[in-house]
Amino acid sequence: FQSAGQRCSALRILYIQEDIAAGFLTMLFGAMDELSLGDPWLNETDIGPLISTQAQHDIQKYIESAGSEGRLLKQLKAPNLGSFVGPAVIEVNGIQDLEHEIFGPVLHIARYRAEDYEATIDAVNATGYGLTFGLHTRIDERVKNISAQLRAGNIYVNRNQVGAVVESQPFGGEGLSGTGPKAGGPRYVQRFTQPYRSISQVEDANQPSMTLVQQAIDDVYRPEPELLAIDEMTGPTGESNRLGIWPRGVILCLGPTLDDALGQAGTARRCGCPAVIIAPGASGPGCLDGLLNRAHLGELKGFEVVALASDDADLRLARLALANRPGKLIPLCASENLDQYCVVERHTCIDTTAAGGNASLLTQIDEDDDGDAD
Incomplete structure (x- = not known):
């Protein structure tokens, strides 16, 4: 209230x-x-x-x-x-x-x-919304399980769920609640920079039907998401702040050249994300030969990011199609920092005093030769 x-x-x-x-x-x-x-x-x-x-x-x-x-x-x-x-x-x-x-x-x-x-x-x-979530429990395993299953940007355990602090609780959601990176987090400033962008010219090629493309997206193997990394954030005594990095989901790798698309797919997979490649000469599982009709980006389902290192005119077509999509925003990455787009950040803040104290502090106690705490 x-x-x-x-x-x-x-x-x-x-x-x-x-x-x-x-x-x-x-x-x-x-x-x-x-x-x-x-x-x-x-x-x-x-x-x-x-x-x-x-x-x-x-x-x-x-x-x-x-x-x-x-x-x-x-x-x-x-x-x-x-x-x-x-x-x-x-x-x-x-x-x-x-x-x-x-x-x-x-x-x-x-x-x-x-x-x-x-x-x-x-x-x-x-x-589809995922901004803040609060949980009250003294069962550590319950905290672990729910935090792993929940798709929300900020999870607060045994405390109120408002009042995020810069550098302690980077703030921002996912899905319909945001695209990231989190405000006040370690990846925030980078998004405001202008990274190097190599541009490949679009060449004429056949355009696979939207049905074929949707089938390729639906059929791509989706492994169970696993935590990629944890950033330990600063905070007051009695509070644990951890920023977890998770795979975002299926990445649509559109090249526009085959080399571009293969490089994009490699980056996506290193981040734990399934990749669908659509580029001239592409072949194999999860691949389609040709160029995607950019208008189809407004109707296709089941992907989280579009990777496309193309010229401005082609990028404009892709952006217009993505902007006309209903629901959550789909990021378009046209630069070399695709790895930043392939992940989502989920922060968990725990009031450790609510469960009787921070047990990790006990491991920091030095004992003297008699076994007594200093």
Whole structure:
């Protein structure tokens, strides 16, 4: 409810294990009763107004609709002035019930059984959005498993999920929530530089049908993604910050020459990404001979990046087609730094004090000859 829910990383839906749901909701509602709505300039104010009367109208209408369906669990009264909306808790079956983002002080609650937590992660991933995710558990193996399965840019464990700090928690999502690299991360500044770009001229060649191209993309072998590297980030004592580097997915290697495409595919595979090659003279598994009709980039599915070291006119056609695609943005790499485009960054921040302390600190204790800690 901070900032009246008007933050990109504000909690939109909370999954509660059904075993603890009743007690948790009692605590949540009690905490809500302590919130103060009013002038945001005052120190005692917890929640201010929404950005406009239109936002107020739309969100209040949404809350009233949930109330008419018996799904409104609690709502605080709002000041009778300005564009305030009282914080509300609404029950849903799962994230699939949220048709669009409610950018205001509305928390959705869904219950799940402990044995179904993997299905819950699958449902979250299926939305295509992946900015921030919070997890509260003292089971280290659960943290490890969920972090590996989840496609989200920032994962917060046993702490709040807002307030990312530069160099500690590089910020940014994936899928419909961003293309990377993360703001405040080690790869951010590089993206603003102009890398060397070799240009190959496009030659006339046959154009494989979109059906054949889609089949090649669908048939390419997709290994289970594996963690490529971990960057240990700085942070305060009692907090672990690790930036994981993962393969992005299928890379469409369009050359335009065969040598270009083979080089692009080599880079993709070194980053753990499957590669589909479409270039004159290409042959073998995952390869098609010819030049892709750039307009087909607007309709093909199942790839994450386009690699094309072509001239400006050809690149413009590719960019226009990619820009007209529905859904998430597909990056186009026309330079030598394809390796930066082949990976996604996923940051995990853990409050180690919540589980009784940071066990790794114990390994740093030097013992004296008597076996006593210094």
